[in-house]
Amino acid sequence: MNKIVIDTNVIISAILFNNSPPGKAVKLANQLGQILLSDVIFQEMQKTITRKKFDRYLSLDSRRQILSKLLLDSELVEITETITICRDPKDNKFLEVAVSGEADLIITGDQDLLVLNPFRGIDIITVNEFLTRVNLTNLKED
Numbered sequence: 001m002n003k004i005v006i007d008t009n010v011i012i013s014a015i016l017f018n019n020s021p022p023g024k025a026v027k028l029a030n031q032l033g034q035i036l037l038s039d040v041i042f043q044e045m046q047k048t049i050t051r052k053k054f055d056r057y058l059s060l061d062s063r064r065q066i067l068s069k070l071l072l073d074s075e076l077v078e079i080t081e082t083i084t085i086c087r088d089p090k091d092n093k094f095l096e097v098a099v100s101g102e103a104d105l106i107i108t109g110d111q112d113l114l115v116l117n118p119f120r121g122i123d124i125i126t127v128n129e130f131l132t133r134v135n136l137t138n139l140k141e142d
Contacts, residue, residue: 002029002032002033002034002104002105003033003034003036003075003101003102003103003104004029004033004034004035004036004103004104004105004106004107005035005036005037005094005097005098005101005103005105005106005107006025006026006029006035006106006107006108007094007106007107007108007109007110007113008041008044008045008048009108009109009110010022010025010026010107010108010109010127011026011045011067011070012045012048012049012054014026014027015049015058015063015066015067015070016054016057016058016063017057021127021128021131022127024131025107025127025130025131026070028130028131028134029107029130030070030073032134033104034074034075035070035073035074035075036074036075036077036097036098036101036103037070037071037074037075037076037077037097038076038077038078038079038093038096038097038100039076040079040093041093041094041097042071042076044093045067045070046064046067049063049064049067050063050064075101077097077100077101078100079096079097079100080099080100081096081099081100082096083095083096083099085116085119086112086113086116087112087115088110088112091110091112091113094106094108094113095113095116095119098119098122099119099120099122103122104122104123105122105123105124105125105130106119106122106123106124106125107125107126107127107130108124108125108126109126109127114126
């Protein structure tokens with residue numbers, strides 16, 4: 001089973017736009033593996049999803065429910081190592097979860113993370129790269 005860390009922006013896009021590439025990627029990640037989160041990442045998601053600017057897409061209640069379900073479906077990882085390699089210090093938390101949770105990959109659109117690919121054997125890829133990989137894998141299995 002794949003262990004997958006997903007950047008906050010990808011999760012927020014998936015919640016707001018269910019049928020978008022991020023929406024499809026999060027659904028597939030949940031079906032094909034285990035999404036890894038930390039308390040810090042979940043708190044960031046909670047804070048971000050409550051922004052007024054998102055009211056026009058989905059009610060606050062709906063956004064919170066979807067995020068709560070994501071938490072239930074995910075594995076909460078205890079951070080065992082502090083990492084300070086990322087040029088944007090706010091992104092180190094994704095590397096910490098990936099390393100502490102022994103993730104196979106990180107899905108992100110953030111260039112500050114993508115430039116580190118691979119990080120300690122963990123692939124850091126975009127949503128589209130993930131969707132392409134999944135499609136190629138499914139084609140091979142047919």
